[in-house]
Amino acid sequence: MREAAHPGRITAYPAQKLSPEATWTPERPLRDPGPAARKSPQTSTREPVIQEPVTSETAAAEPEATRRAAGVTESSRANRGWWDRNADEYQTEHGTFLGDDRFVWCPEGLDEVEAELLGPPEDLKAKTVLEIGAGAAQCSRWLTAQGARPVALDLSHRQLQHALRIGGDFPLVCADAAVLPFADGSFDLACSAYGALPFVADPRLVLREVRRVLRPGGRFVFSVTHPLRWALPDEPGPEGLSVSASYFDRTPYVEQDDEGHAVYVEHHRTLGDRVRDVVTSGFRLVDLVEPEWPDWNTSEWGGWSPLRGHLIPGTAIFVCERD
16 A cells, blocks of 8 residues: 555545556555544544535536536546535535444445345455445445455545544545556455446446456445436425436436536436446346335435335445456
C-alpha cells in the first residue's frame, strides 16, 4: 500500500493519473496512524453532520431533468460533483436508517446479518474486501467487526469525509470504480450497495475491473435499482404504480444546468442487460435476489415506500463469482 493510504486519511487517485505504480495490494502491511487518527466504531460517539455553508458561489439553479445520451466521462464528472455537493444532505436524511456500522443492501432494509450474501459472518474473518461506492463506509465498519479487512472506495471525496467523521480502522480510497488503483488479485470479496453501477455509462468497465482485482473464486455482490422501476414514475404514492415509459428505453436520466452540462446522470439497464454484463465480464451469476418489503419498514426513501414495496420489486441484488 502507498504510505498515504491508511486508516485516518483519504487517498485520492484521479482516474486520468492512474498508472501501474499507483496500485497496492492488501498483503502489504498497513502503517498504524496512531490513536489520534483512529476511532473504533464500538467505542466512538458519532459526531453530528457538519454541512458546508451554502454561498452565492456554491448555490445553483434547479437543474433541468431530461433523457439524453451521456458518455463515460460526462457521467463520471457529473456524478462526482453531485455526490460531493449532496453528501451532507444524504447523510443527514439517511444516516439514521443506514446506521454507523450496519450492512444494509437497499431501502427495503435487507441486512447482511440475515442475508449472508457474502457468506457466513464467521467466514469473513481475515478476508480482504473491497467496498465500492462506500459513502460513509457503514458496510466496511460492519465488515471490520466481523474480522474482515475492508477497503472503502468512493468517487466522492465529501462522502469519504463522512466516513472519517464517523471513524474506522480501514483505508479510505477516493477513485473511479472503472479504474481501480489496486493490483490484480488483491481481494477475496467485493461488494457494492447501490454504488457506482447505477451511475456509469458502461457497467462492464466496472465489472471487469472488479474481476481483475478479485482472486479466483472471489465473490462480488452488488445491488441496484430494480430495472422494472424505470418504467414507472419515481414516486412513493399511487402515482408510482402506473407505467409511464418504456422499460426498453435505455436513454439515461440526466439533470443538467442552464448550459446543458450534466450535473447528475443515472443509467438504465434491463434485467437481461445486467445478466449479460455480468456473464460477459467473466463472472458466474450465482443468485439474483429481489428483496420483498418487510412489514417492520414503514419509511419512505425517494420512490421506495411500503405501498410500492409490497406490490413491485424495488431492488435487484446480483451475487456473482469469478471463475
